[in-house]
Amino acid sequence: MKIEKTNRISLVEQVVSQMESLIESGAWAVGTRLPPEMELMERFDVSRNTLREAVRALVHGGLLQTKQGSGTRVCSSSVLGAAIERRLHKSNLLETLEVRHALEREAARLAAVRRSEEDVQQLRLQMDACLKAIQANDHQAYVEADIQLHQVIAAASHNNLLIDLYEHMTDALHSSVRNLVELTSCTDVHQRIHGKLVDGIIAQNEDGAAEAVNEYMAHLKETLSKSLEEL
Amino acid sequence: MKIEKTNRISLVEQVVSQMESLIESGAWAVGTRLPPEMELMERFDVSRNTLREAVRALVHGGLLQTKQGSGTRVCSSSVLGAAIERRLHKSNLLETLEVRHALEREAARLAAVRRSEEDVQQLRLQMDACLKAIQANDHQAYVEADIQLHQVIAAASHNNLLIDLYEHMTDALHSSVRNLVELTSCTDVHQRIHGKLVDGIIAQNEDGAAEAVNEYMAHLKETLSKSLEEL
DNA sequence: CACCTCAAAATTGTAGGATGATTGGTTCGT
DNA sequence: ACGAACCAATCATCCTACAATTTTGAGGTG
Numbered sequence: 308m309k310i311e312k313t314n315r316i317s318l319v320e321q322v323v324s325q326m327e328s329l330i331e332s333g334a335w336a337v338g339t340r341l342p343p344e345m346e347l348m349e350r351f352d353v354s355r356n357t358l359r360e361a362v363r364a365l366v367h368g369g370l371l372q373t374k375q376g377s378g379t380r381v382c383s384s385s386v387l388g389a390a391i392e393r394r395l396h397k398s399n400l401l402e403t404l405e406v407r408h409a410l411e412r413e414a415a416r417l418a419a420v421r422r423s424e425e426d427v428q429q430l431r432l433q434m435d436a437c438l439k440a441i442q443a444n445d446h447q448a449y450v451e452a453d454i455q456l457h458q459v460i461a462a463a464s465h466n467n468l469l470i471d472l473y474e475h476m477t478d479a480l481h482s483s484v485r486n487l488v489e490l491t492s493c494t495d496v497h498q499r500i501h502g503k504l505v506d507g508i509i510a511q512n513e514d515g516a517a518e519a520v521n522e523y524m525a526h527l528k529e530t531l532s533k534s535l536e537e538l
Numbered sequence: 539m540k541i542e543k544t545n546r547i548s549l550v551e552q553v554v555s556q557m558e559s560l561i562e563s564g565a566w567a568v569g570t571r572l573p574p575e576m577e578l579m580e581r582f583d584v585s586r587n588t589l590r591e592a593v594r595a596l597v598h599g600g601l602l603q604t605k606q607g608s609g610t611r612v613c614s615s616s617v618l619g620a621a622i623e624r625r626l627h628k629s630n631l632l633e634t635l636e637v638r639h640a641l642e643r644e645a646a647r648l649a650a651v652r653r654s655e656e657d658v659q660q661l662r663l664q665m666d667a668c669l670k671a672i673q674a675n676d677h678q679a680y681v682e683a684d685i686q687l688h689q690v691i692a693a694a695s696h697n698n699l700l701i702d703l704y705e706h707m708t709d710a711l712h713s714s715v716r717n718l719v720e721l722t723s724c725t726d727v728h729q730r731i732h733g734k735l736v737d738g739i740i741a742q743n744e745d746g747a748a749e750a751v752n753e754y755m756a757h758l759k760e761t762l763s764k765s766l767e768e769l
Numbered sequence: 770c771a772c773c774t775c776a777a778a779a780t781t782g783t784a785g786g787a788t789g790a791t792t793g794g795t796t797c798g799t
Numbered sequence: 800a801c802g803a804a805c806c807a808a809t810c811a812t813c814c815t816a817c818a819a820t821t822t823t824g825a826g827g828t829g
Contacts, residue, residue: 315606315819315820317781317782317783318782318783319594319782319783320598323598343808343809343810344809344810345809353783353784354783354784354785355784355785355786356587356590356782356783356784356785357782357783357784359587359591359810359811360590360591360594360782361594362810363550363591363592363594363595364594364595364597364598364599365598366595367551367554367595367596367598367599368595368598368599373809373810373811374791374792374809374810375790375791375792375809375810375811376790376791376792376793376808376809376810377791377792377793377808377809377810378792378808378809378810379809379810386621386624387621387622387624387625390617390618390620390621390622391618391621393617393618394617394618394699394702395699398698398699402697402698402699402700403699405644405648405697405699405700406641406644406697406699406700406703408644409640409641409643409644409645409700410637410640412640412643412644413636413637413639413640413643414640417636466633466636466637467629467633468625468626468629468633468634468636468637469633469636469637469640471625472637546791548810548811548812549811549812550811550812574779574780574781575780575781576780584812584813585812585813585814586813586814586815587811587812587813587814588811588812588813590781590782593781604780604781604782605780605781605820605821606780606781606782606819606820606821607779607780607781607782607819607820607821607822608779608780608781608820608821608822609779609780609781609821609822610780610781
């Protein structure tokens with residue numbers, strides 16, 4: 308006979324779960340303002356205290372944000388993302404870049420092995436977008452296309468955990484990354500390395516793709532240290 | 539003049555911060571039972587609701603665990619660790635191993651570049667521990683020494699973010715890893731690769747260390763797929 | 770003494786109400 | 800039209816009370 312363990316789930320955790328589902332499913336999209344506490348109390352059929360404890364848990368988790376007198380809003384849809392973001396604030400840019408390097412290299416290797424035909428198509432598409440941005444000399448568009456391209460590469464690894472971590476890291480880094488990419492984008496080097504990376508993945512050349520990532524990150528780190536020297 | 543309106547920190551968050559500090563500092567070590575709510579109310583000078591919201595936030599964050607009628611206990615000392623652990627439950631072992639591969643390879647490369655003399659000493663010490671465990675044919679001790687060795691390698695990278703991520707991943711994986719290592723530890727291959735890895739780091743041979751990690755992970759993945767076939 | 774039973778104490782869980790503080794919009798006077 | 804004063808909505812904090820659960824210990828029984 309199996310003893311019923313702590314199967315008792317507190318009301319608060321039940322409410323938290325339901326709210327998390329609503330947020331992750333997009334029913335409560337990022338930016339949405341939640342109904343006031345009174346309505347939520349009725350909706351979940353719990354007391355004020357219970358509801359507030361649930362909301363507070365999500366606030367501390369980084370998914371919600373409350374403002375006295377104004378209301379409660381959704382400010383993120385991922386617990387992991389919020390946790391990583393908080394941790395990254397305590398790290399310097401170089402540390403973060405090194406971890407990104409690790410993830411991106413592995414993503415490139417896996418992508419080279421596992422990329423599907425759709426992945427290849429997506430890669431070509433994003434490369435075109437980069438090229439067009441360069442020809443139009445539109446830095447803003449290039450930065451966006453660049454970030455997108457790297458997301459596509461990560462996606463081609465078909466490792467959901469890796470994709471998640473990578474996405475959250477670049478999310479948290481987006482401002483710094485944008486600046487860095489903007490600094491480097493003026494050179495042809497950047498785009499040449501992109502080409503080598505994408506070609507490697509398409510040709511299923513694992514080592515070639517990994518080597519391209521190494522070059523890419525070396526270039527990024529160099530630019531970073533140069534821009535730091537200027538200060 | 540910069541207006542800092544958002545400087546208003548809620549009482550709950552203040553209490554949460556203090557408790558987090560107590561936990562991270564070790565004043566409330568993992569496993570410790572917290573004082574009852576009444577005492578904490580007086581200690582932090584807040585009402586029961588406020589205190590409970592703070593506790594609930596930490597419970598949901600994975601740092602605390604409450605049991606009605608029994609009390610509240612510390613069950614983890616890191617928010618990031620708890621978040622990663624939860625995410626890992628949704629991933630399969632292969633995905634997790636691949637990410638660990640990425641982190642460990644980067645750690646080895648950085649360690650080869652940055653290892654200090656103390657690091658070298660620590661590495662030699664842990665290698666000895668592994669050897670002794672093998673000679674004593676003590677599997678339990680070998681597994682522990684193996685995990686310790688890899689932690690030392692990560693530490694030698696001198697990248698705190700990387701160290702954190704790696705530690706939390708292996709923490710969350712500990713049971714699976716223990717089993718895997720136990721399966722592989724009977725062969726000499728495992729120890730030979732360890733030797734190559736440590737030698738590479740000590741000799742500051744970046745590529746050699748990275749190659750050793752590749753071999754190590756390949757061996758681990760092979761063992762994993764074999765053990766999965768048996769089911 | 771050893772062991773079981775059960776009641777009481779300790780502790781967290783849930784409910785409901787009251788008041789203060791902040792925000793955003795509205796109204797009103799100029 | 801513009802700014803100041805007001806007002807309503809909303810969250811923040813505190814309080815009390817009771818329920819549910821676990822631990823503890825007293826008392827009985829063999």
